[in-house]
Amino acid sequence: MKKKRVNVQVVPDYRRNKNEGRFPLKLRVTYKSERKYYSTGYSASLDEWELINSSDAKGKLRKIKLDISGIENDAQKCCDEITSFSFKQFEYLFFDERIIFKNVRSSYTAYMDQLVANDQYATSITYRTALRRLEKYHPDLKFEDITVEFLSRYESWELSNGKSITTIGINLRTLRAIMNLAKENGTISVQQYPFGKRKYTIPTSKNIKKALTIEQIKKIFDYPAPTLSPMEKAKDIWIFSYLCNGINLMDIAHLQWKNIETNCIHFVREKTKRKQRANPKIITALRNEHVNRIISKWGNHESKQDGDDFVFGILSAGDTAKDIRRKVQQFIQTNNLWTKKIGVELGFSLALTSYVARHSFATILVRGGAPIEFASQSLGHANILTTQQYFAGFDLAKQAEYVKALTDFKI
Template identity: 45%
Template sequence: MKQSIPTVSIVPDKRREKENESFPLKLRITYKGERKYYSTGHNASLDEWERLQTKNVRGKLKTLSNTLSEICVQAQKCCEGLPVFSFAAFEAAFFPKAVSNMSVQTAFDNYMKELRKNGQIGTAVSYNSDCVSLHRFKAGLKFRHLTVDFLKNYESWFLSQGNSITTVSIYVRALRAVMRIEDGIMDVKDYPFGKRKYVVPVGRNIKKALTLEEIARIYNYQAEEGSMDEMSRDYWIFIYLCNGLNMKDMCLLKYKDVEGNFIVYQRAKTMGTRRSHPEPITIALKADARRIIKKWGQKPIQPESYIFPCIEPGMSLEDQRLKIQLLIHLVNEHMKKIAGELGIGKPVTTYYARHSFATILKNSGVSTEFISEALGHSSLKTTKNYLAGFESDAIQKTTDVLLSFKENRLPK
């Protein structure tokens, strides 16, 4: 039986457009239908890439062409020299590295600097908390300390401090992201994450959606005119009606984002990411949402004005974050109070509005793909996590028929 032979090529990674409109050139290894991509350390624009495919390439592009050809030749020799090919074996042979003596603090500082530069202040704050936690567990932490046993011991210690498994998951994912950013810090065989190594724990998926009846109670809640209760109720309903957008995105909405019967906006979360062309989100602007804008929106109505009175022109990103966090806290506290008065036994927050939007649509037969797009998720997996509670309820309801004869309710 003929053994499969890996194929080697260089391709532009069009998912990662850089500021100068160039793309990273990746080494692509294909084996039995599976592909993996590796950095070559070189970039090229699409025009340069097309010229690299011709025979008459000259100058700097000729040098680059020769370099890329040499990488391909060496990679092909490496593949053919392996007794049994596997991606792990190829990586170990082709990218031998000693574990870096770089401090974890330095890597986090570099990454947080980029996050702040991209306006991702909240993410930078979260990563800083992660870094502080890691160094509380072990001062002077280096990448060479990051072993499977270290991560397991850190997880046990972190949980013993009264923290949740969900927070553990967030923190070790952040560490993993920093390790990926700091390319070349260790050999693949020393990398502590992955199958049969340290597996990032999965947090408990607590259902955060309300029923339509509970949402109706919130909608009809009688609050004092102009009170924080009334504003909190209206903001919550606005979020629920507007694709479950988060509070930051709501605060950043401008009147120019209102296009007829729709709101079209870009998620703040995706604007600073490496996605070259993140898709805008389109919201159907319902009459109730228009009413809330009319009641609580700023005047006069100008295209560049923020709709809601939270963000002010010229405010720094850090000040924006603090103002939004304060608003979230106030709305959540008032919503919990309202939920208590209405007999809703759940700690209702703005996050419940987002989950409720997704779950109510799913209950109505809307596809997961549509819900994912409406929420602005980059992956269906994230949306399915949102809907996990719904899936459990659906299974229970569907299988009730198995014992329907006990109540003389035989299916027709």
């Protein structure tokens, strides 16, 4: 049977009218009557597009003509080499190798296309937000504009506009990732790269990590939430997270019956699943009477015969990546809403969220005498430095006990 040809062509996207009557130029890929559009980083007015497609293109327009011709040729070659074509396979092969480094915007846009192609919607939104802030500070941003002085001024501008150090750090880490790709690509030189030692250091917040004491944890266990209410379910999910190695709510939503064994639960963090495809880090959480009770009470037992079905019924087998993202966000928001209410009623000074469950697991584990290496392994961290950031330190009573040794002159 003859293989159906995939057609590729760069065309103006008339759905997206930019400023001054300009349209983004998109790579259009057509297969079996289905079309998808991908950013090239270029735009043109109708008059410019006519010139680009004529023999009269000169200067800047001629360069654009040659560049988009190269994009078309590379994309067609990529499509032709795929034995059984799918858009997902094309996106994986083409965008992993090709980021358009014409300027900062085109690089961000192409990278965001790649993230969406990989179903990393939340990360793509982070990059889009960062690009919006950077362009608000400096429209038409080019790589040569990004210097140590530029980054310092941008930081000051964001602070003057009421942005936190955490927000600034998130935005600039996306820029650093794009600059790293540009450096690897040869678009900028090592000398032009502005981040690192004796250059610009991305600010980090000095927030002290907070975790509950074991006495506070007991109060949560004993809290009398109404039976079978949303509050009771949120409380139990929080306890499940705390007892199962601080598993976050996204990973709870993704738990399948095949992950549940007689004495333990095995899972791989969704956050690191893509990066660790070749050698996934499997986390093992031990089951106990509390964990068993929660699975028995809230588990979707009708689906238990199929190991691929989800334990808590938050997700369904046919969900798209967009469905999963929406359902997980709703799950997180609902659970945190109820657990925060519990925290307020118990008089806690910090908001009782799933984040606190994870940090409490790490902190109480280490305070109880477990090696930090064990905590790191249990949390699924790649290195101990990350675990140390989770560790909330010793409470004041414990510090006072240790400080006594400084003046304990007994022989």
